[in-house]
Amino acid sequence: MKFFNTAFLFLIIITSSCVTNKKVQYMQHDDVNARQHSLPTDTVVRTYNLPEYTYLIQPEDVLSIRIQSLTGEEYDFFARAQNQGNQGAANRNQSMIGELVDPEGMIDYPVVGRLKVSGKTIFEVQDEIKELAGQYVAEPVVRIRILNFRYSILGEVDNEQTITVQNHRVTLPEAIALAGGLGELADRSQVKLIRSNGGVTKVVYVNLLEEDIMTSPYYYIHQGDILIIPPLRQRPMRRYFGQNLALFVSTVSVVLLAINLIN
Structure with missing residues (x-):
């Protein structure tokens, strides 16, 4: 009898360690959970x-700044500077290629000079650099990405x-x-x-x-x-009993077989 009580207790523990769908499914809502089988398809619930x-640039951001224009490359200061930078970038990490925003929120960019970028959006900085670059090249297009x-x-x-x-x-x-x-x-x-x-x-x-x-x-x-x-409370029980489940089942089988032979 003691063995069967232990087996029953073990079964209860295994059952209580189960994880229900309600603890796993993302972004639930009560009315949908209750009526999900009756909802027509393609319906806005x-x-x-x-x-x-809106992301604001901050210190320690690494910016990729690309400036293209209609000016020929031999007269385009930005294109020449970018090509020189690309030649030494082959064996470097991508986050080391761009322009690092310093603790004061500034960057130093060729020709443009020192520019305040912290606290501004990418699009605001693009417009500022475009205006400055327009003093040197024809119809510049500026693209900025955050690399890190x-x-x-x-x-x-x-x-x-x-x-x-x-x-x-x-x-x-x-x-x-x-x-x-x-x-x-x-x-x-x-x-x-x-x-x-x-x-x-x-x-x-x-x-x-x-x-x-x-x-x-x-x-x-x-x-x-x-x-x-964080883990669910079921984690310790699931991991411990999951590892020992095969041993428990084998033990139960042997004991039941022995009881059957004795009787």
Whole structure:
């Protein structure tokens, strides 16, 4: 009897360690969960106004600045400077090729000179450089990209890492997808986000299980964000009993066989 009580208790523990879909599915909403089988296809269920987000250049950003014009290359100061930079860039990391924004928010660019860029959008800086370049070349076109926009993701993920992207409008779901997704035992309701800016560090928690996360001011990833994914409470039980399940089943089989032979 004691053996069967132990087996029954073990079965209860295994059952309680199961992870339901409600703890795994992203961006849930009650009415859709209740009526998802009756909803017609191609139907707009609801709409959300996404938070406004415009990335502002900040110190330690690395900018790729490309200037093209109708001026012949032999007379184009910018083209010659860019070609010289490209010749030495073959064996260098991409983030070392661009223009580093110094602690004062300034960059030094050939011909243009020293320019304040911190606190401005990419498009504002493009317009400023275009106006300055227009004094030297005909009909300049300026393209700027951020080469070192990065964030880190730690915890219950397949691969803890720091990810660098050139797209500075990355949402939380996109950031997680780029990292390979979360593990089954990740607690999606208590994701910690650490954000530093101007000497101030903020710690907030976001719930990825709720659909209205799209309206959160933390829906977009910022430069240098750190995401920490905590485990569900089921993790210790799942990992321990999962590893010992085969041993337990074998033991039960042997005991039942012995009882059957005795009787």
